[in-house]
Amino acid sequence: MIAIVALLLAPLAAQASDAQQLIDLIRRRPATMDKATWREQRREAARELGRRHEREAVPTLLRIIKRERFDVILEIAIDSLGRIGDPRARPTLEALLNDPSVDTYVRDAASRALERIGKAHQTPPEAAPPKPTTTSKAPPPARRTARPTESTAKRADRPAPLAEGPVVWSGKLAATDGTLSEDILAMTSEVDFVLGNSQLRVDGAAARTTANGSLATRFFHQAERKQLGYTIEGHGALAFDVVDERNTDASWLLKPQLALRPELRFYPFDGGASPFFGQIIADVGLDSVIADDAVTEQRSSLAASLASSFAVGYGRVIDVGPRLRMQRMLRVLRRVGLLAGNVPRTVRREIWRRWYLLRDHIGSFQRLGHTLAVLRQQGYLRKYVDPAVAYRLIRILDDPQLLRRRAGLQLSTGVTLAQQLLKGAPDQTSTVLFLHGLYARQHRRRALAAELHFAYDTWGSPDTLQLDGKLSHRWYFYNAAEDGLGDFELALSAGLRRLRNVGDTFGYSALASVSFGRQLTRGSELRVGAEGGLQQHSGIFMLTLSGRYGIIAGSYVAR
Numbered sequence: 001m002i003a004i005v006a007l008l009l010a011p012l013a014a015q016a017s018d019a020q021q022l023i024d025l026i027r028r029r030p031a032t033m034d035k036a037t038w039r040e041q042r043r044e045a046a047r048e049l050g051r052r053h054e055r056e057a058v059p060t061l062l063r064i065i066k067r068e069r070f071d072v073i074l075e076i077a078i079d080s081l082g083r084i085g086d087p088r089a090r091p092t093l094e095a096l097l098n099d100p101s102v103d104t105y106v107r108d109a110a111s112r113a114l115e116r117i118g119k120a121h122q123t124p125p126e127a128a129p130p131k132p133t134t135t136s137k138a139p140p141p142a143r144r145t146a147r148p149t150e151s152t153a154k155r156a157d158r159p160a161p162l163a164e165g166p167v168v169w170s171g172k173l174a175a176t177d178g179t180l181s182e183d184i185l186a187m188t189s190e191v192d193f194v195l196g197n198s199q200l201r202v203d204g205a206a207a208r209t210t211a212n213g214s215l216a217t218r219f220f221h222q223a224e225r226k227q228l229g230y231t232i233e234g235h236g237a238l239a240f241d242v243v244d245e246r247n248t249d250a251s252w253l254l255k256p257q258l259a260l261r262p263e264l265r266f267y268p269f270d271g272g273a274s275p276f277f278g279q280i281i282a283d284v285g286l287d288s289v290i291a292d293d294a295v296t297e298q299r300s301s302l303a304a305s306l307a308s309s310f311a312v313g314y315g316r317v318i319d320v321g322p323r324l325r326m327q328r329m330l331r332v333l334r335r336v337g338l339l340a341g342n343v344p345r346t347v348r349r350e351i352w353r354r355w356y357l358l359r360d361h362i363g364s365f366q367r368l369g370h371t372l373a374v375l376r377q378q379g380y381l382r383k384y385v386d387p388a389v390a391y392r393l394i395r396i397l398d399d400p401q402l403l404r405r406r407a408g409l410q411l412s413t414g415v416t417l418a419q420q421l422l423k424g425a426p427d428q429t430s431t432v433l434f435l436h437g438l439y440a441r442q443h444r445r446r447a448l449a450a451e452l453h454f455a456y457d458t459w460g461s462p463d464t465l466q467l468d469g470k471l472s473h474r475w476y477f478y479n480a481a482e483d484g485l486g487d488f489e490l491a492l493s494a495g496l497r498r499l500r501n502v503g504d505t506f507g508y509s510a511l512a513s514v515s516f517g518r519q520l521t522r523g524s525e526l527r528v529g530a531e532g533g534l535q536q537h538s539g540i541f542m543l544t545l546s547g548r549y550g551i552i553a554g555s556y557v558a559r
Contacts, residue, residue, distance in 0.1 A: 359554020
């Protein structure tokens, strides 16, 4: 009899021992295993513990959630806790869900895990289900509350294909055959034309009034890969200034400008998972001035500038607009009962890819068609999308307030070697040590940004110093139908600088600005604002009006 009991308990003991080995593998790296292999195997271990519903693994999985932020094991641990269904995980998952500093896809995973834990707690495995009656119309329990077997674990997050039925889209879909590399994390492309950017400035202390306007075009492209990030930005401008000073004839200046700024960042550690990078930046500029000045004899000038920067840094800043747009669309489909299950990252990535390839299309009907087609093909869309829901989805896809929504943290420090070539004057060379920081945070209805730049020029005597900082908060307004009504921005900026040939005299500025902007399609915008404060012991006030016409605007994120 004892032998029979031992034989029956042997598999259970082996399974418990195997589970403990998986837990130990997550906690510490074996001495004989390299770091990359260990990372991969501990992810599989965390996933397997969730499949087995091992409650002994809950403390270890909770430890992962509290410590990990840049590894995919964070998502795996959250999913495994949801599968295990232990209430001990609820406080940690709720804290993660309410933490705005965490990526949205992580909070979505925490929400799904909490939903699973709630359902498992309401219907424990040992409780017998109520017997169905002939009059009961209650739907059967959701598949996710049942204990998955090993054969079905891989399909637990994907619903079965639904019956065929009509979907509101009968037009021909545009081709989206372009491919994006598997290691692409994010991409952004913008081309726009700025018309009538104007400013009126009144300096009371100096008795000077300045008015200016400009025409400009801008190109911006950013690509973020796992180990490589690069940005190419260029612009051309034609500015026109008029200056009127007391007891002096008015003068005007015409200033054509061209600039190109390529930037390259390399993330060499942990296959790009580590946010530390090396950076190379090149700046090429051409400036000229044609003036009618009653004070000076000079009528025109020409200057070219060349600069190379070498830096090290930390972090990434990417456009998360597609992520915000997807959240709103899935929320609409879920509320009206048309979404079957939670849409995984792979399906979202395919939709984002098609949106990016359609970035130069006018209107959003093509993007709507491709969105419904992908959801339908993958089995996440029910058989009918009525016209009212289709209209709401179109309004979300048309929402221009979800463009240029950059988020993240990036710090860099390095040195810049610059040379300026002046027509009719000696060339100027400088070596500048700099520190730059940018932090941006995005929510659907607001955005916060902070930027700091420090530069110290060691070439020449005396040295020059410049310190600038800006903090801005933007609120986005919507009506009851979720149509964008524009945004209101409040910004504070301050600067401190010592210029060459001015001795030890420091200049400073402290300005506050408010503006209201109305966004249009493909990055077009109209904005009016006012700015005032102190500059060099003088009070200044400025009014600004700008218009931008977007030719191309689109972005892509991988998660």
